[in-house]
Amino acid sequence: MKHSFDLAQLEEIVSPEQVRGSTTRTIHGIAALKEAEAGDLSFLGNAKYKVDVPATQASLVLLPLDYEGEPGDDQCFFLVKNPSVALATICSRIEQRLWPTPHAGIHASAVVSKDAEVHDSATVGPLCVIEAGAKIGPGTHLQAHVFVGRGAKIGADCWLSPSSQVTSSCILGDRVRLHGGVIVGSDGFGYELVEGRHAKVPQVGSVEVGDDVEIGANSTIDRARFSRTVIGRGTKIDNLVQIGHNVVVGQHCILCAQVGISGSTTLEDYVVLGGQVGVGGHITLAKGTQAGGQTGITANTEPGVTLNGTPAMPFHLERRLVVLNRKLPDLFKRVGQLETLIEAIKKTSA
Amino acid sequence: MKHSFDLAQLEEIVSPEQVRGSTTRTIHGIAALKEAEAGDLSFLGNAKYKVDVPATQASLVLLPLDYEGEPGDDQCFFLVKNPSVALATICSRIEQRLWPTPHAGIHASAVVSKDAEVHDSATVGPLCVIEAGAKIGPGTHLQAHVFVGRGAKIGADCWLSPSSQVTSSCILGDRVRLHGGVIVGSDGFGYELVEGRHAKVPQVGSVEVGDDVEIGANSTIDRARFSRTVIGRGTKIDNLVQIGHNVVVGQHCILCAQVGISGSTTLEDYVVLGGQVGVGGHITLAKGTQAGGQTGITANTEPGVTLNGTPAMPFHLERRLVVLNRKLPDLFKRVGQLETLIEAIKKTSA
Amino acid sequence: MKHSFDLAQLEEIVSPEQVRGSTTRTIHGIAALKEAEAGDLSFLGNAKYKVDVPATQASLVLLPLDYEGEPGDDQCFFLVKNPSVALATICSRIEQRLWPTPHAGIHASAVVSKDAEVHDSATVGPLCVIEAGAKIGPGTHLQAHVFVGRGAKIGADCWLSPSSQVTSSCILGDRVRLHGGVIVGSDGFGYELVEGRHAKVPQVGSVEVGDDVEIGANSTIDRARFSRTVIGRGTKIDNLVQIGHNVVVGQHCILCAQVGISGSTTLEDYVVLGGQVGVGGHITLAKGTQAGGQTGITANTEPGVTLNGTPAMPFHLERRLVVLNRKLPDLFKRVGQLETLIEAIKKTSA
Known part of the structure; x- marks a missing residue:
């Protein structure tokens, strides 16, 4: 140190x-x-x-x-x-x-709309952009190259690292930390196939991030189609995580790096997902669901289960199947031997 | 709303x-x-x-x-x-x-080379950087912190979200949307091992993005070694997707979040890849190929197939193998019982 | 060309x-x-x-x-x-x-602390931010929108692409290339569950990147909890890769796109990981370990092994199990036939 x-x-x-x-x-x-x-x-x-x-x-x-x-x-x-x-x-x-608390105030190089509201005790670092109607709460720190879109609201004592973004109409609670390059409010991924072309379904909802949430570097949180994508209070999200539109993440969840959650899925409180886990759309992971790294979850889960594998299954079953799979070469041999023996018995008894 | x-x-x-x-x-x-x-x-x-x-x-x-x-x-x-x-x-x-159409013009804080060509009806937002020889088409909107490299060409009515980049020599068609943090034209990943060190193969090609393409937040499209990496007209790419150098993506494809395509692979038109799918290098996915989330594809595909699993196999086979795998504990038991029975029969007949 | x-x-x-x-x-x-x-x-x-x-x-x-x-x-x-x-x-x-070597000097629009040290032969492009105590070596080029945090040290002849970041106290060697959006020194992901809430473990270490390292677009390298996360000399990292806190990557490794390495893991020299590989925490991959795309590694490895699959196993075993898995429908049929035959024999001999 x-x-x-x-x-x-x-x-x-x-x-x-x-x-x-x-x-x-x-x-x-x-x-x-x-x-x-x-x-x-x-x-x-x-x-x-x-x-x-x-x-x-x-x-x-x-x-x-x-x-x-x-x-x-x-x-x-x-x-x-x-x-x-x-x-x-x-x-x-x-x-x-x-990293001592910086002096409050707006750096001369920042571009802040006259129709934005920045609290006197907030710090807006160099080369940040704050658009009209945005609101920055007391004690909040925007480090450098941060973008806050039209009408976005950021609570008290937040810390936004360089090049993070809170785009139009999105809301952060208090004490939220966004690491570098985080994007809150990118468009959801929605299209309708019309005459062989993918017509964009405009994504006019927003994102609401609760108090004490932390979001890791270069993660992306899509805005809802309409209504809101929600990240619950106290949830911690690692780097390079993707949260689809209309997802609702509960309180105090842990999402490790490179997790991806498809659209309209709900995670209840205290869900813990290991690195690179993928979760399908339109399902619910019940309270306390846990999943090991790279698990692929495509169906609703029961509270408190621990899952592994793709497709996801209970941890102990997955462990057992892994062991049995490694014995497959032996099993094939044993079945071959049984067939030979039966053939011999059939001949003898014929 | x-x-x-x-x-x-x-x-x-x-x-x-x-x-x-x-x-x-x-x-x-x-x-x-x-x-x-x-x-x-x-x-x-x-x-x-x-x-x-x-x-x-x-x-x-x-x-x-x-x-x-x-x-x-x-x-x-x-x-x-x-x-x-x-x-x-x-x-x-x-x-x-x-999000009303912004006023045309270049924000005072943007840094635009005198040798760049920005159409009168284009909007260049705060703190954008446009290098020499770049060209920005009519009606195109660069939001904030956007980077357009030397000699890059951007068509008409495009929308580039904050911190997106179109690097040197790359080309966007008309009505292209880049979401926040997208990087078009990062170096391809190519090295030659020379005396125990990885010598960089310079990546001097570019990227060509067709009309009506949309690329999701923080996705990366590598420039070709030489020649061009291509994203076909009407293709939609979700967040955190990686497209390697010299890849050719056809028209009207859908690539969900966190997909990765290795170098020199070709996707024909209307290919649909679920989240976190990985595709190996130097192969061709035929027209209309579809793959479920987390599929790993390492070989050429037939037109219109639906794949699942790692390594990828036809969807129905994968579903069947998943079911049979879960019956493995029972199968091992059944084979054990057969062995006991045969042993007994052998003794009896002996 | x-x-x-x-x-x-x-x-x-x-x-x-x-x-x-x-x-x-x-x-x-x-x-x-x-x-x-x-x-x-x-x-x-x-x-x-x-x-x-x-x-x-x-x-x-x-x-x-x-x-x-x-x-x-x-x-x-x-x-x-x-x-x-x-x-x-x-x-x-x-x-x-x-891309001719740019003229040395600091662009008028860059925000450089008077307490930073920029070598005369370095180039600081438009809208870069360099904080107090940072040091930029000779011949190094910061392209545009680059962020260098408090006390960070960057060696000679480095190239930092647009929107890349080297945050507080982190160190780059000589001839390092960071592609667009790379974040060196994001916080590690560490919490303690205290009374139902995840209390943040402050991440007060740093990152040390060796000479001749290249890091791909939008990749993220977390700073250590205390001490240092290390990327060894000559290692090449592709796009969208995540390196957790306290990881030590050896020399001349190759990490393909979307790889994720969990915290406190060590990669010895010449490790090669394919795209989307996931590596668990607190383990060691021995010298020359290789793994195919999407492999999931959760245990120490032997020098020079080639791995595949999740969970990771020797390449040849994984190939064999893939083949046997596809024969499972046939195996279940064969066992059923054996059961029928035995039943018949039992009846006959009864």
Whole structure:
């Protein structure tokens, strides 16, 4: 990390339940238990790495409350409820130092319509474009080359990375993060075949993105045919994800990179989709549905299922079929042997 | 929708073959039959929703000519040849109101080479860049942050959304729509391994996009090694699609989101590829080839086939193999039982 | 091609080991052997096209040293060690003519922090943004709408295409090419579920891209949680590829379009992944691992293996299983017949 902290600062940031040992070192790096050196902070985020704690060279280690070992010389343990969350809190402090809140105001090079409404506490970076009727909420930061279309509304404390776009009439809630190149409100993909040509069905709806949503770099969210495409509160979307028109994504879902959701499909809350998963159109994934990477889902799902494979099937069935498939060469051989034996028996008994 | 229409306006727009009933309501929304409320327009686009017509609360319903029911109180039916097309016509009118044709001219903040040629009736939005030798046709609209490279040619009545790019020497026909972040003319991916290093094969060809093509957000079309990558007239491409160098896509094809086409492959006319389909290099997909989502195609196809699966196979075979695969646990059991029986018979007859 | 060369110029560029025949034609095009016309250059890059050499109409043909045939009238053969490399050399010369080195300097419309360091020989194109503490090396070219974040470092002789981004603290080596819309340093995708909500784990690391790396249009490379995401020297990445946080890609790898690599995975040197391949998190692909298009890899691999399928398996096993799968309908029939026969035998012997 770019900045260093002394033990007292970190204790104040993390508020550990218990402190064991101490270190005179200034902490200037973060590393996994095995890679850490003196001066580094490390943490036990996953029980399977518990064996690495005694030998770690880290000067400070974040550990769960039930951890029983003692620190080495010039080493300190912070015992906390959730080491990963404690680490995130520290990282968040580092983040503030790395990327300090910019000064409010509109950069001279930005092109902002006189009919747009930008809150006094918002920051509009260089070469952004804000069209007529758009509204930018308090504390929101548009970094650079950001485009906000006609009549779009962006809430409070949002962060829009370079070249992200919120096109005409689309709405972002509060604390939304769009990473670079995200496009909210591209046209849905709808045509009618008329006399051998695909006639465009105009896409005159919009997109509504809830509070605390994060959308990864170069992902695309299509506007509805009419009405709205919806991304529910607290949902996190990774890079290069495609959300079709009229899709409704519930709250607190996780969509990993390169997922594609076809038009008019509904994801209920807490759906988790691995990388490159494809979901067909006009179906519903029930609450808590989970799917492994590259799964292809084309039918409604039951709440809480875990799916794998194309076409999607329950995880355990898919695992079993994978094993049996690898035994197919043997099965074909066994059937051939049975046929030979039967033939022999038939001859004998004839 | 943002704007309202009275019945007379809609009758003029749609020109229905027959009108049944009437409504005093102003139409200010569009919704599916089941969700529609008074004041909404609805439509029967798919015969399977016919049962929803009698109970719909929509004030106006677009129906096919052979629909036999009668409207309710304060409800109007427009009977038309194709309700979906009629709806599209109405949406198109809404679109014109939402996004009126901008004033022609070059925004003061755009950077346009003095050696570029921009038609008087074209609109060049804020912060666009147009390099030397580029040509922008009549009625074409570059929205914002659009890049047009050296010597690129863009036809009439095109619409280029924010941050789209037409790079050096590439050509767009008339009425082409590029959505946000589209890149026409990125380098093809070609290297020669020379002494353990990948030496770049310069990509000095270009891309030619036909009339009435639409390309979805953040899709990428690579320029040819030499000669041209071609997208045929009337073809529609969804978001995040990758078209490799020297690919020739025919006319009136449909490529859904996240499709990838490897270099030097040819798609004949009317090919339809579902989401996330991958197509290998140096092959030809014959006219009318269709493939379901996530299909992997690595060999030439016959005209009009429908494919599924990886590796691609005829749709019906793939469906059958999926069913049989799920019966594999049972098949293994049956073969085990046969082996036991044979063993017993052998003992008996011995 | 846009520019013509006479035979003497091409002989100087290519330095052939041997010249057979001659032509009076000026060379003004490049085409495959079968498509070439008089005035075109062609080449034998792949032995399987050897049969096309005698009939080619090309005026100049690049051939391997062991080619034995003689040229036709007004036709010239250049015999070279590697015709593809010779062609690349010619294309490179054409490229220089098409896209001449721009004048050094910063375009008046670019927004460059006074605390950024831009080498005198670098070119910063129109509407680029360079933040404080960033450093741009000698001979590097930022085309247009390029974003370079706070403290980012870009080496010598790099080429950054329109709307590409190198965000805060990220580092590019020398001769790196970023195509349009590439994002280096988007946030990694990391959350902790706390009381039913996904709390963001701040991503405070960076990305380090080695010398001679090329990254295709709209690809995204996430910054590390802490420490660095690494792309090794000489690696070539195609369009729409996603590299997760903390991934380490070795040297001289090839990642085709739409590949996705999950977080904390390591690719050793010379790994080659086909289009749409997905790789799970926290695994290692050993040196020289190769995988066909759409392969899904979720476990460590052995050096030099070739994989196919989801889940990934050795190429030859996957090919065999594909064949056996297609015989499943027949196998089910054979087992049914065996059951009938056994039943009959049991009856007979009863």
